[in-house]
Amino acid sequence: MDHFNYRDGVLCAEEVPLSRIAAQVGTPVYVYSTATLTRHFGLFQQALDWTEHLVCFAVKANSNLAVLKLMGDLGAGMDVVSGGEYARARAAGVPGERIVFSGVGKTRDEMRMTIAGGIRQFNVESEPELRALSEVAASMGAEVPIALRVNPDVDARTHEKIATGKSENKFGIPIARSREVYAEAARLPGLKVVGVDVHIGSQLTDLDPYRQAYGKVAELTRALRADGHEISRLDLGGGLGIPYRRDNSAPPLPIEYGQVIRDTVGHLGCEIEIEPGRNIVGNAGVLLSQVIYVKQGEGRDFLIVDAAMNDLLRPAMYGAHHDIVPVTEPAFDRAYRPFDVVGPICESGDTFQKGTSLPEMADGDLIAFRSAGAYGAVMASEYNSRPLVPEVLVNGDQFAVIRARPTYEDMLSRDSIPEWL
Ligand SMILES: Cc1ncc(COP(=O)(O)O)c(C=O)c1O
Ligand SMILES: N[C@@H](CCCC[NH3+])C(=O)O
Numbered sequence: 001m002d003h004f005n006y007r008d009g010v011l012c013a014e015e016v017p018l019s020r021i022a023a024q025v026g027t028p029v030y031v032y033s034t035a036t037l038t039r040h041f042g043l044f045q046q047a048l049d050w051t052e053h054l055v056c057f058a059v060k061a062n063s064n065l066a067v068l069k070l071m072g073d074l075g076a077g078m079d080v081v082s083g084g085e086y087a088r089a090r091a092a093g094v095p096g097e098r099i100v101f102s103g104v105g106k107t108r109d110e111m112r113m114t115i116a117g118g119i120r121q122f123n124v125e126s127e128p129e130l131r132a133l134s135e136v137a138a139s140m141g142a143e144v145p146i147a148l149r150v151n152p153d154v155d156a157r158t159h160e161k162i163a164t165g166k167s168e169n170k171f172g173i174p175i176a177r178s179r180e181v182y183a184e185a186a187r188l189p190g191l192k193v194v195g196v197d198v199h200i201g202s203q204l205t206d207l208d209p210y211r212q213a214y215g216k217v218a219e220l221t222r223a224l225r226a227d228g229h230e231i232s233r234l235d236l237g238g239g240l241g242i243p244y245r246r247d248n249s250a251p252p253l254p255i256e257y258g259q260v261i262r263d264t265v266g267h268l269g270c271e272i273e274i275e276p277g278r279n280i281v282g283n284a285g286v287l288l289s290q291v292i293y294v295k296q297g298e299g300r301d302f303l304i305v306d307a308a309m310n311d312l313l314r315p316a317m318y319g320a321h322h323d324i325v326p327v328t329e330p331a332f333d334r335a336y337r338p339f340d341v342v343g344p345i346c347e348s349g350d351t352f353q354k355g356t357s358l359p360e361m362a363d364g365d366l367i368a369f370r371s372a373g374a375y376g377a378v379m380a381s382e383y384n385s386r387p388l389v390p391e392v393l394v395n396g397d398q399f400a401v402i403r404a405r406p407t408y409e410d411m412l413s414r415d416s417i418p419e420w421l
Contacts, residue, residue, distance in 0.1 A: 002283045003033040004370070006329040011368055013394040018288050018327045021392055022366050025401055027290040028307035030377045031368075032062075032402075034070060034395040036284035040254075041074050044276055047258025053272040054120075056100050058238045059085040061277025061374040062285070066393050066402035068092035071280075077120065079238070079275035083110040090117060100235060100273065102149065102199070104129075104170055111136040121145045121273075123197040123235060125172055130185055137190030147195035147235055148182060150175040152216040156201030156209045156239065159318050165200025165213060172198070175216055182224055193229050195270070196221055199237025202278060205251040207260050210236075214264035221268050234265055238275035242282040244321050244371050254279065278374040285373020287312050287389075288327070291365045292344065301339050303361055308343025309350040310383040312369060312376050316349045324352065327366035330359040341367075345384050377403070387411060 003014045010017040013031045021031055044055045056077035059068065063085060068078065069092040077098035078089040089099050096118020101110075104125045111122075111133055124130050124146050137144045151172030156163045164171040173181050185193050200213050214236060221231050241251040254276075261272060289307035296302075314320035324341055338355040352369065361367075380389050390405040 001036075001039070003035045004286055004368070009329045011325065011327045011329070013286070013399070015397040016394045016399050018286070018368060019366060021394075021399060022288055022290065022327075025390060025392055026405065027288055027366070028305075028311050028389050029288050029405075030285055030372065030389060030391040031288055031399075032064075032067065032281070032285040032373055032391065032393050034393060037067065037070055037281060038074060040280040040284060041071060041076060043254040044258075044274065044280070045075070047254040048261070048272055048274070050258075050262060051266065051272055053274070054098065056098070056235075056273055056275045057280060058275045058277030059089060060378060062281040062376075063088050063378050064391050064393075064402050065092050066400070067281065068094065070393075072098075077273070079277075083107075083113050086110070086114050086117065096120065100275070102197070102275070106133075108132055108136050112140065115140055115142050115144055119144065121147055121194060121233070121235070123147050123149045124185070125149045127173070127181055127184070130181065130188065130191070134188035134190045140190075143190055143192050145192050145194040146185060147193075147197040147233065148173055148178055148185065149197040149199065150178045150217070150220065152198055152200065152213040154200050154209050154213045154216070156204050157206050158201045158203050158239075158241070161318055162203060163201040165198070165209070175220060178220060179223060179227060182227065182229055186229060193231070195231055195233030195235060195273075196224070197235035197237070199235075199275065200239060202239045203241040204239045205241040207252050207256060210257065210260050211264060214261065218265045218268060221265070221270070231268075232270055233273060234268070234270045235273040235275065236261060236265070238277050238279075240276055240279040242279055242371060242374075244323070246323055280374075282374035283371050285371075285376060287322075287369040287372040287376060289367055289369065291361050291363055291367065293363055294339075294361055297340075300355070301337070303339040303341045303358070303367075305341060305343060305352075305367060307352075307369065307389070308345040308384070308386065309347070310345060310381045310386050311343075311389040312352070312372055313379045313381075314375060315352050316347075317379075322352065322372055323370040324356055324358065325368050325370060326359060326361070327368055334359040345386075382411065385411065
């Protein structure tokens, strides 16, 4: 359930008509709902209320400072994968003790910065990273909590570009080799082994891969304890999928996911960390856009809109589907016909949907791409020198711009021409 519904014939975010946001902020623009974000975070809290836990919001899904502040104020921890994400989490007021650091390529600079600023745990993904972290921590006189991210070789049954738990993926330490690596970790200075980490992929619509992966983590935890390690935390990653189509069967709910966690690792008495991103913020956001032209092609009609692949990359990158709906509620008896919905960028790949059924549209009409709150704004670029898409947060009947649209002057001021040219 989200908070984007038609009221008096206009699509609203909570109580704010999207047409009002378009008039005041312009389009394209991302619009998020505070109520949906709050509700979705609460569902994960509830799913784990049977145990000590920390829900670490995956900052990569949406790193806007206001969104992070909202999450942090609700009690979320953060899962970060770069110095930049760490800086954002801290700027949003989240203490280091609630931040876990994941990712295959942490640099020494990032290690130094996060150790100095305070960190809950590093999720270490390789032996070279383990040794580098040991050197950095020891040189700072620190002892940093670590978990090893293990690769359980489980098929997450998701898009191949976002599956991370198979042996051919770059992520994690092969689970079969992990006991040796834990032994090395225990010997190295500057490190304190506290747990096991796993993350098998994103947009999972089936709980069975989780069951398999967490079963392997449970087995490993027992073996590690027998080896003498104190394993007190399990970081079980993120990845729970969302419905991208109104009409298809919905993926499992957080409460069902929480039950899988309880069934597989609940008996170990560990503190549980999870790292959901998409499931919290995906359906808490839409991309609001405006029709520039309705263009007649040969055998097909194009809806040329002012959002483009640089603003919402997922369709071009993964062939992903986002429901497209008119902001003005179509009359009951309105005829629908197929359109190819495309952006203004000079690539045929700048196509959001082919042959999508929409009511008759005219220049200036508003549309919304649903389920765009996760991996939307964060993956946006300025390709074709288009200003980075702005973001708005709605709360009840009020809204605020939480990222402004840069002016052309802002954009130009970042480049410089050397004096010898
Ligand atoms: C380590 C890690 N944690 C958490 C996530 C968040 O995943 P999702 O947004 O699918 O919940 C990801 C992305 O797949 C990730 O790589
Ligand atoms: N960017 C991807 C998700 C990546 C998950 C990151 N580990 C998407 O839009 O679906």
